[in-house]
Amino acid sequence: MADNPRMDDVICGLAQMGYANGKNGIEIAEGWIVPYIEALLAVRDGRAKDPAAFPCYGEGTPKETARRIIARLLDAGWRPADADCLNLPDIPETSP
Numbered sequence: 761m762a763d764n765p766r767m768d769d770v771i772c773g774l775a776q777m778g779y780a781n782g783k784n785g786i787e788i789a790e791g792w793i794v795p796y797i798e799a800l801l802a803v804r805d806g807r808a809k810d811p812a813a814f815p816c817y818g819e820g821t822p823k824e825t826a827r828r829i830i831a832r833l834l835d836a837g838w839r840p841a842d843a844d845c846l847n848l849p850d851i852p853e854t855s856p
Contacts, residue, residue, distance in 0.1 A: 775836035785838065792832050800825045 770776050778788040803820040806813035818824050 768835035769839070770835075772832070772835035772837075785836070788836055789838070790835060792836075793829055796825055796829050796832075 770779065771792065777786055778791070779801075781784065783791075792838060799817070800820065803814045803817050
């Protein structure tokens, strides 16, 4: 994998190590997403009992957790799919 030019997009050292050890992108993503969801559940449970719990965690919302996960995936070299990949219809160009 070290000679793969796509690895230039992977800025996360943990992802680089995972790829180097034979993990694929899905395995690496699962390894990150599960702890984020577990942390969100623990924070929400803790804050239900004590609203001041986990003061440094952030909002503790699903939306914030999704942003954390997306940031992690982007650091690992993932990129949003383009229109060709998604088989989206062409957007007609409008005249100015």
